[in-house]
Amino acid sequence: MEACLKKIFFITAIILFFFAFSLSIFRADALSIVPTHADRTKVKKGCGGCHIPHKGKGPSLLEKEREMSCAKCHDAVIEKKVKTDDIGDGKNPKDVYTSIRKSSNHPVLTTTKYHKFGEVLPETDITTPRHAACFDCHNAHVLTTDDKFKGLEGVTVAGSKKIKRMKISNESEICYKCHGDSANLPANQKNKRLEFLPANASYHPVEDVGKRTTVPSLRKPLTISSTITCSDCHGDDDQQAAKGPHGSNFAPILRYNYATDDNQPESYYRYESCYRCHDRNSILADESFKVTNSSAQLRGHNYHIVTAKTSCYACHNSHGSARYKDLIDFDKTIVVPNQNGRLDYVHEGNVITCYLKCHNKQHGL
Numbered sequence: 001m002e003a004c005l006k007k008i009f010f011i012t013a014i015i016l017f018f019f020a021f022s023l024s025i026f027r028a029d030a031l032s033i034v035p036t037h038a039d040r041t042k043v044k045k046g047c048g049g050c051h052i053p054h055k056g057k058g059p060s061l062l063e064k065e066r067e068m069s070c071a072k073c074h075d076a077v078i079e080k081k082v083k084t085d086d087i088g089d090g091k092n093p094k095d096v097y098t099s100i101r102k103s104s105n106h107p108v109l110t111t112t113k114y115h116k117f118g119e120v121l122p123e124t125d126i127t128t129p130r131h132a133a134c135f136d137c138h139n140a141h142v143l144t145t146d147d148k149f150k151g152l153e154g155v156t157v158a159g160s161k162k163i164k165r166m167k168i169s170n171e172s173e174i175c176y177k178c179h180g181d182s183a184n185l186p187a188n189q190k191n192k193r194l195e196f197l198p199a200n201a202s203y204h205p206v207e208d209v210g211k212r213t214t215v216p217s218l219r220k221p222l223t224i225s226s227t228i229t230c231s232d233c234h235g236d237d238d239q240q241a242a243k244g245p246h247g248s249n250f251a252p253i254l255r256y257n258y259a260t261d262d263n264q265p266e267s268y269y270r271y272e273s274c275y276r277c278h279d280r281n282s283i284l285a286d287e288s289f290k291v292t293n294s295s296a297q298l299r300g301h302n303y304h305i306v307t308a309k310t311s312c313y314a315c316h317n318s319h320g321s322a323r324y325k326d327l328i329d330f331d332k333t334i335v336v337p338n339q340n341g342r343l344d345y346v347h348e349g350n351v352i353t354c355y356l357k358c359h360n361k362q363h364g365l
Ligand code: HEC
Pocket: 010, 013, 014, 015, 017, 018, 021, 037, 038, 043, 046, 047, 048, 049, 050, 051, 059, 060, 061, 062, 069, 115, 116, 117, 118, 135, 140, 141
């Protein structure tokens, strides 16, 4: 009985929506910009492109199981069969499911079932299963070509929730819904919102321009005034694939390889995630990190990366460091306190001193 009422309610809702659409109420804010999926030259059947009033599966009467509800048009494997039926001439919706099926991914296929229509994020209950659905990051009803996050709620870097018509420059506000203050954040993940706080000692320039005035390794067109987004680093390893952090063969959903293990020979490929924006020659020529030991031997980037075979990850956080300049945040599985029990990084003026033990070498005694 309840299910029946729900269907009646839903069909009424659809009729009202159709009516509203025909009156263009839903487009009033953007006058000429028609949401991508409401554009009949793109999605021929309108609402029927995704919903079937009488036979829908799952709570939203979607045509397919919810995790597959976008596959009909965004999965290269399925797409061909329905192309002429559902998709407007010359339109070519991007294949996203091939990315989602890669080894490191947003677990859309396995966890969409935990998404609830109208839910409020971040999660406040530690026992709630983690999930990621296409519709957590895209509102299929209102998104446009220019603004793929339109109509979503986000969380700002300061921690407040806001509903707004987000621009792509605010992509991170979507991510903080699940990678910030979530009570169910996995133990091995840090709160990303806190890692990118502009009040931190250092950070990659996602929320604000960076703090350093000289970053000699930056490759053009990047400058110290540039800002970057999460998906500049997180995305498919196939650079022709749909943009966005859907899935990749490189974990964790990285566009380029990044090795974090110790004692391995340096190569461009090993640290490609960094070298793509930071010139390898500059880094290995010690243009920034250049110190000498008590015997006046060079002990900068080159020595550590090439000779001592340490990964960038042994010293640097990829996101931000609340405590230290230069994105320093030691990998504690390699770097431990020195014999005086001190583990610290001090960078004042041009003088850098490390207090630690690494590869059995005491520093800062
Ligand atoms: C591109 C696919 C797509 C199109 C086209 C589409 N929808 Fe939806 N709709 C969805 C998805 C996905 C959800 C579930 C969203 C969620 O759970 O957060 C949804 C949810 C809904 C809901 C809420 C149902 C519930 O679970 O309570 C209503 C009502 C609705 N759609 C009506 C419409 C109407 C009316 C149209 C046509 C104007 C339309 N939709 C077109 C994908 C679509």
